[in-house]
Amino acid sequence: MDIIWPDLKISIDEDEAQLPDFIGHKLGIADDRISNFRVLRRAVDARKKPSIYFVYTVGFTLEGSKQELRRILSRNSHLRKNVSEPEKKTEHKPEKKLLHRPVVIGAGPAGYFAALALAEAGYKPLVLERGEAVENRGKSVQRFWQEGRLNLESNVQFGEGGAGTFSDGKLTTRIHDDRTRYVLDTFVQFGASPEILFQAKPHIGTDVLTSIVKNMRKRIQELQGEVRFETKVTGLSFRDGRLYAVMAGGEAIPAEAVILAVGNSARDVYGFLFKAGVMIERKPFAIGLRIEHDQSFINWSQYGMESHPRLGAAEYQLTYKDSSTGRGAYSFCMCPGGRVIASSSEEFGVVTNGMSEWARDSGVANSAIVVTVRPEDFSSEHPLAGVEFQRSWEHRAFLLGGESYRAPAQNTMDFINNKLTGELSGKYTYAPGVVPANLRQTLPPEIGEVLARSFLDFDRKIKGFLKDSVLTGVETRTSAPVRILRDETGQSPSAKGLFPAGEGAGYAGGIMSSAVDGLRMAEKLISMYTVSYRE
Template identity: 40%
Template structure:
């Protein structure tokens, strides 16, 4: 027999399985001896009141053993498959597209411009230490895509668009902690993701798929009105229908699609800064307590949204205990992003603070109009060696000349600059209004001279959309997928989109 119930416990009780069992038995008024297992179905933190509580949805099993949390998927052998398809890009969309092709008996040939995830670790390390960027191997390009060194937060709103649970189960199968299956805001961590990605790649190869690194696709092969394959920069041709999952930093891909006559359009996006606070300040703000955080609570996070003169301003991709990284994929452009390890144990908390940019407000109507706006911000913020413009939050809000800067997790140098000088006025003024509102929402606690704005956060979502029809394709044989296609954003939503594209391809080529 299975009984389901919701309980609310202190963080200390929730951290101890025996306390959890006792609380469940007490609430159900049953004998402990009849219970065979207690399983958490959902777990969330309720920090709205002074006393922080952990809300749990649990299942209590009596007289029966619970089924396994997930059943590992077994990929079929496609080494001799009659059908094959080309997957361009090996980020979350490309990885899950390849797996889904295999599940349907189709052999994937994956073409990835960057290097394997372990070489990428070295390349991003060099970028952080020395400011030397490899344009093919960085925080955007290489095995695992932008997802590889990401924070690995797996929260998504795209549940209606596909089976997000399947994505999480695969991640657990390849090494993520089982808690991502029930945490309300699951998180993997930038230290664990590379190993999970490596295991996924090995599983794809073991099933008969092919994964080619340093293979940058430079054009598509068209046969009449059908896309029949892709060509890499060394002139090699790979034949088959194409899932194009190249992410939103691959501007060269938009370029060759546009000149090849494929349909693109400009897309609304958002841009702003990364905001960094001491983690202890965010803990005391969110958990209503001065001093050290309870050891039974995770580093606190926040999520803010407001309207500034009719324009959305919101926090984005918050990284408790994380670091800010130089995330550009080309010289002459400055981009920052954030990530945190699985422990989230760092001194700082950072998040994107971004302002909505609407395509209706663009001066030009061509597909690259929003991309040009974004590029102009990145250029205005650039200094050699990826020195980042930065300003204290209090200086920014009061309009003072920037003073000295506090310590930061950003590994490259910082230069004190007024955000008003490096960001377009619409972004700077909306940010000022939005951040002031976030200050009021927190009784002023969010506004600290220890908080630092670092610019710019520009790669929030794609500024270009590759058009596709209801069947997720453009013409026959081309399936634009993931964040770069402009229909997804974030690890899970890109993975779901890659999955769906592969399912459509499987249906269209079911001969």
């Protein structure tokens, strides 16, 4: 009988390899009756720090007679039988034949997972990416961080792997979709640690992600898909409301099915879609600042100890509801043992983000603290008003930073008191560098006030949160400021053949949900079209 044991708690100092022995002892049976043991999930319980536990959900096969197994289950109500449901296969009859191979625009998580699904189904997709392959992209990013020389087409936002490549590589998500397991398995297949399959808060890290995306590219190519880098899409051509070509790299590429998987920084794409009559609407997002602490302080606050070899760098998650405005403030993209990075993709704008490598060993913790903004906060009802809202505050940060892509920074207490910082008192990691400033000038006044009140609340939740912490701004690219509408078929209602996908289309937030949405749109395309072209 296959058994699931949830909420199995052991000390972090106990050996995980001894779990089968522990189970045998608890059930009063011989160890050799337990087989097929596997860890399904592992989380940390630090509620009674410094006594910290790992909480496991494990699966195993238990040998014995039916009568004995029923007796064991009746005595141990926390155990349950693992009843796996047969895989449901959806039969579909594609309506049309594709005359040309499908095109995927964007090589981020949504784009690459869509392309992989299409390639595995025999559709030989063409992937168009404006930025460089990840090997060269990394050089362009380092040049920007070290010298302030921004490559407008290949940077932290644009290039193979998408914006998530230069991040912590978090795979946590709030969505409940069976495709998430496929995404995790695929990451492991292409080089991620198998631990991500059972960690409660899995992450990959920038250093590992760069090799994973290369391996995904190679697999797509092995399946006769094509990936073109440094190929900027400048427009889509429609006839009678239906897509027939993609304008890219100076040519018109015939296409009647396109998965649009650009990131939330592809503002020029939003522009030509709007001019072409593709239906776009404003949507809320969040803006704010990055806060940095010594990682050892965060470890103490969360674990009651400075470090432990089995715990790694501690994380935190904070939320605040402002009673006077109704706005929410929250920590976003928290990067333990990481650094704050320059993430601009346009001239004359400063954008911050956070990044960690797999080891999370920089010694500095950072997180965005952001506040929700609504369409009514924008200057107009234009569908792209949110883009201009972001751009205006990024430009103010650029001016405050000395017009050189250095970022304005401030001691947190000075921000609360609306006081210019003369000298920074904590750790800060942003490159190409920072300039002491008053970050209230990089945010709408009401947003600044809500942030200040949220910091005071967070200091009550994590004692000492305000002390020796430094803020850097501005964080504007939390999610897309628009949604590209799509109908039940996955297509734009005003542009048949166009399948908007992922974070840039307004349907995802993060690596996992973007990958899942890319898969979903590939499935939609496959359900509608069968292959008839020859390449």
